Amino acid sequence: MARYVVCKIEDFPASGRMLVEVNRRPVVIFRLGEEWFGLLNTCPHQGGSLFNGYQAGLAESDRPADYRYSRQGEIIRCPWHGWEFDIRTGRSRCRPDAVKVAQFALAVAGGKEIESLDDVKGVETFDVKPEGEYLLLSL
Amino acid sequence: MNDLNVGGDRPRPYRGAVDCDVQITVPHRDALLPYLDEYWRDVSLQRGLQTLDTAAFPRQAPINARPDWRLPEPASVRDQLRSLQVNLLDRYGFSAAICNCLYGVQLLHSEDMGQSIARALNDWIAREWLDNEPRLRASIVVPMQNPTMAAEEIRRVATDRRFVQVLMLVMGEMPLGKRYYWPIYEAAEECGLPVGIHAGSMYRHPVTGTGWPSYYAQDYFSQASAFQTQLTSLILEGVFGAFPTLRVVLSETGVSWLPPYLWRLDKYWHGLRSETPWVKVPPSEIVRSRVRLTTQPFDTPADPAVVERLLDHIGSDEMLLFASDFPHWRFDGDDLLPAGVSPDQIAHISRANPLATYPRLAEGVVP
Amino acid sequence: MEKDIFSRLAPRWRTHIATVGMLARQGFTQEMQYPKGQPMAVRRDAFPPGGGMPGSDLDFMRAQHLDPNNVQFGVLIPLGAAQSLQNIDLSVALCTAINDWQVEEWTSREPRLRGSIVAAYQDPQAAVAEIHRLAGKRDFVQVSLLSRLPNPIGHRSFWPIYAAAAEVGLPIGVHAFGNGGWAITGGGWPSYYGEDMMSHAQTSQSALASLVLEGVFERFPTLRVALIEGGLGWLPSLRWRLDRIWERSRDELAHLPRPPSEYIRESVWLTSQPIEEPANRQHIAEVIDWIGWDRVLFASDYPHWDFDDPQRAMPLPLSRERRDRFFLKNALDLYGIPHG
Numbered sequence: 110m111a112r113y114v115v116c117k118i119e120d121f122p123a124s125g126r127m128l129v130e131v132n133r134r135p136v137v138i139f140r141l142g143e144e145w146f147g148l149l150n151t152c153p154h155q156g157g158s159l160f161n162g163y164q165a166g167l168a169e170s171d172r173p174a175d176y177r178y179s180r181q182g183e184i185i186r187c188p189w190h191g192w193e194f195d196i197r198t199g200r201s202r203c204r205p206d207a208v209k210v211a212q213f214a215l216a217v218a219g220g221k222e223i224e225s226l227d228d229v230k231g232v233e234t235f236d237v238k239p240e241g242e243y244l245l246l247s248l
Numbered sequence: 249m250n251d252l253n254v255g256g257d258r259p260r261p262y263r264g265a266v267d268c269d270v271q272i273t274v275p276h277r278d279a280l281l282p283y284l285d286e287y288w289r290d291v292s293l294q295r296g297l298q299t300l301d302t303a304a305f306p307r308q309a310p311i312n313a314r315p316d317w318r319l320p321e322p323a324s325v326r327d328q329l330r331s332l333q334v335n336l337l338d339r340y341g342f343s344a345a346i347c348n349c350l351y352g353v354q355l356l357h358s359e360d361m362g363q364s365i366a367r368a369l370n371d372w373i374a375r376e377w378l379d380n381e382p383r384l385r386a387s388i389v390v391p392m393q394n395p396t397m398a399a400e401e402i403r404r405v406a407t408d409r410r411f412v413q414v415l416m417l418v419m420g421e422m423p424l425g426k427r428y429y430w431p432i433y434e435a436a437e438e439c440g441l442p443v444g445i446h447a448g449s450m451y452r453h454p455v456t457g458t459g460w461p462s463y464y465a466q467d468y469f470s471q472a473s474a475f476q477t478q479l480t481s482l483i484l485e486g487v488f489g490a491f492p493t494l495r496v497v498l499s500e501t502g503v504s505w506l507p508p509y510l511w512r513l514d515k516y517w518h519g520l521r522s523e524t525p526w527v528k529v530p531p532s533e534i535v536r537s538r539v540r541l542t543t544q545p546f547d548t549p550a551d552p553a554v555v556e557r558l559l560d561h562i563g564s565d566e567m568l569l570f571a572s573d574f575p576h577w578r579f580d581g582d583d584l585l586p587a588g589v590s591p592d593q594i595a596h597i598s599r600a601n602p603l604a605t606y607p608r609l610a611e612g613v614v615p
Numbered sequence: 616m617e618k619d620i621f622s623r624l625a626p627r628w629r630t631h632i633a634t635v636g637m638l639a640r641q642g643f644t645q646e647m648q649y650p651k652g653q654p655m656a657v658r659r660d661a662f663p664p665g666g667g668m669p670g671s672d673l674d675f676m677r678a679q680h681l682d683p684n685n686v687q688f689g690v691l692i693p694l695g696a697a698q699s700l701q702n703i704d705l706s707v708a709l710c711t712a713i714n715d716w717q718v719e720e721w722t723s724r725e726p727r728l729r730g731s732i733v734a735a736y737q738d739p740q741a742a743v744a745e746i747h748r749l750a751g752k753r754d755f756v757q758v759s760l761l762s763r764l765p766n767p768i769g770h771r772s773f774w775p776i777y778a779a780a781a782e783v784g785l786p787i788g789v790h791a792f793g794n795g796g797w798a799i800t801g802g803g804w805p806s807y808y809g810e811d812m813m814s815h816a817q818t819s820q821s822a823l824a825s826l827v828l829e830g831v832f833e834r835f836p837t838l839r840v841a842l843i844e845g846g847l848g849w850l851p852s853l854r855w856r857l858d859r860i861w862e863r864s865r866d867e868l869a870h871l872p873r874p875p876s877e878y879i880r881e882s883v884w885l886t887s888q889p890i891e892e893p894a895n896r897q898h899i900a901e902v903i904d905w906i907g908w909d910r911v912l913f914a915s916d917y918p919h920w921d922f923d924d925p926q927r928a929m930p931l932p933l934s935r936e937r938r939d940r941f942f943l944k945n946a947l948d949l950y951g952i953p954h955g
């Protein structure tokens with residue numbers, strides 16, 4: 110396993126999502142509050158780019174005419190055929206066990222800490238300063 | 249198929265079978281007069297009401313009576329029953345047959361007239377048919393013009409346990425899953441009756457969805473497409489979730505359209521789930537557990553290899569219910585099921601599945 | 616895009632659109648009565664960066680679709696309401712504008728693309744004139760109709776269009792959708808967009824049954840028809856059903872000396888999208904075996920949301936010959952494009 114510095118926290122786009130390429134893999138990173146989630150940017154259905162999808166909430170119901178809506182922004186709908194994936198788990202809403210998007214673990218690390226780690230890559234591209242905060246993706 | 253039919257003039261594989269769709273016909277308007285109350289009887293006479301034969305099944309159309317089963321019209325109940333016995337019940341040794349009467353009660357625009365004639369019709373069925381042949385069972389005809397009245401009629405007639413399902417036409421005023429129709433499903437579920445949706449239309453809309461065709465052949469063809477749209481409605485409107493023990497039987501639909509239809513519906517559900525979030529499992533799973541189809545017409549070619557592939561596409565031995573669609577002309581000779589259906593599948597289709605679908609069949613009637 | 620097209624209209628029609636709008640046998644002036652599942656039913660990633668509607672910017676289409684997917688031959692189908700408008704004269708004028716726009720903005724600039732002649736079916740004479748005006752040009756490879764019309768598509772009122780198409784040797788492309796004014800199901804108007812979408816397969820079935828049973832193929836034996844965007848899995852069942860009905864209805868269908876399946880086998884092509892996706896993908900191959908591998912055409916439906924990606928839409932090992940046919944050769948043959 111290796112860890113990659115993908116961006117400086119303060120540079121993370123206000124849109125709450127960012128597309129990066131790590132080791133030739135396209136990864137879409139979502140920020141939900143202070144939590145970070147990385148998903149392969151290739152929809153398991155036909156390959157749509159999840160980065161271009163709509164961040165919806167979770168619609169649930171126990172019977173017709175009953176609409177419960179929660180977790181606003183935590184479901185990414187593929188821009189192509191609209192399949193829904195849970196940003197937290199990568200699992201598809203319709204068939205969570207059968208259809209999943211690969212996930213990548215993310216962590217926030219301080220510059221000092223990063224300097225002390227020896228499996229971190231991509232340090233060159235960022236000017237890692239001891240006092241800065243960075244997003245690390247594990248691969 | 250014929251190699252299974254050993255044993256001379258009485259083909260054996262269907263012994264004990266339940267025929268889930270036979271048609272019975274009201275010979276003429278007067279047959280129902282004794283069953284109408286005074287007001288409606290007199291209305292029929294004053295206004296010169298004619299027989300309510302539906303354009304969905306013109307009785308003289310060749311496709312609506314197998315040539316060797318065709319009777320001189322109007323055929324009396326006695327003659328129809330005799331033909332049913334000789335050509336099916338006795339010949340093959342069926343244990344039961346469920347009759348559907350497609351008299352055009354539902355087509356009338358007057359709810360009250362529809363209700364009164366539906367009542368008369370159900371009473372006529374009980375008295376003239378069920379009383380005269382112990383192997384017969386029937387579907388309750390309901391005035392779809394008014395679902396509240398329809399539910400009433402279900403509760404009234406269901407006390408006669410020889411009525412084993414509720415009959416609806418596939419093309420109504422609005423798609424069948426709409427909440428408007430739910431009183432019907434509530435009553436059916438409460439009485440433990442499957443809802444049998446049969447080919448036919450209230451003719452509130454052109455049968456094709458793109459206007460009126462020129463030929464009856466297309467009207468009949470369109471029934472199969474109508475079943476597809478109405479099944480979508482039942483599923484996406486959440487009928488199966490709202491009525492968790494309700495079963496639906498699709499009668500005279502054709503069978504071979506089902507697999508590609510489900511592939512498509514499952515696909516769209518993946519993308520549009522949040523529009524109908526009460527649909528929680530793939531539509532194909534709902535259909536496999538809750539929907540049954542009768543087997544005539546089957547709409548397959550003669551090649552048994554294709555039929556085998558199709559049954560594999562359907563992927564379940566439990567979904568099909570044996571039916572002759574008597575006296576409609578769906579097959580010739582003894583080919584009640586297309587070649588390619590295995591003996592094991594025949595056992596499921598002709599007996600186990602009907603018994604599982606219609607709980608009332610097991611009530612001491614079927615040996 | 617709309618501006619590009621409206622600017623080609625006579626002042627009278629520009630005023631009409633600005634004041635009355637384009638009424639098209641449905642209740643809203645802008646929204647559809649079944650609001651789409653995605654805005655304008657397009658892929659969310661298909662909006663050109665320079666602005667404008669998806670599918671309105673050739674360079675972006677090249678970059679997003681034609682180049683990466685190695686499209687060698689693409690057929691444009693301009694949808695929009697032009698053909699279904701209640702005002703027939705406006706329909707005629709708009710169709711002409713759209714056809715000219717296809718040439719100037721698309722086919723003359725991009726040799727891989729060819730157009731479809733849209734014609735106002737409500738006025739068959741005008742439609743025929745439009746077909747004759749454009750037939751002969753290399754820019755157009757088919758005449759485009761919709762599956763949902765006020766009468767079933769085989770109805771005799773449309774026959775002049777078929778006669779003209781057969782005469783000039785162009786296939787008719789019948790694209791699912793349109794506003795015929797009738798409920799999309801024989802049992803009324805459904806509630807949900809999902810049902811509306813699903814029903815396009817059934818209206819395509821109605822359209823094909825109508826063409827066959829009304830005798831269009833018998834009357835115009837050289838006419839070829841491509842059914843577009845209704846899926847394809849339903850065709851074998853339809854053929855079996857129609858044949859059986861035909862056998863039993865020889866008197867009523869005396870105008871059809873041959874079984875429906877023969878007309879279909881000879882004269883009908885289907886595009887793949889939105890392709891059915893059975894759990895066992897082999898099943899779709901078996902269905903195409905029954906249809907005939909020479910009768911299926913790949914379609915992406917770019918830029919719509921139910922787009923099929925050419926790399927993924929047929930996730931089956933296909934023989935080279937089948938692959939070539941499905942993705943290219945069948946289309947070249949149908950649309951009369953020479954190839955090796």
Ligand code: FES
Nearest residue numbers: 152154155187190
């Ligand atoms: S590619 Fe993502 S839903 Fe189809």
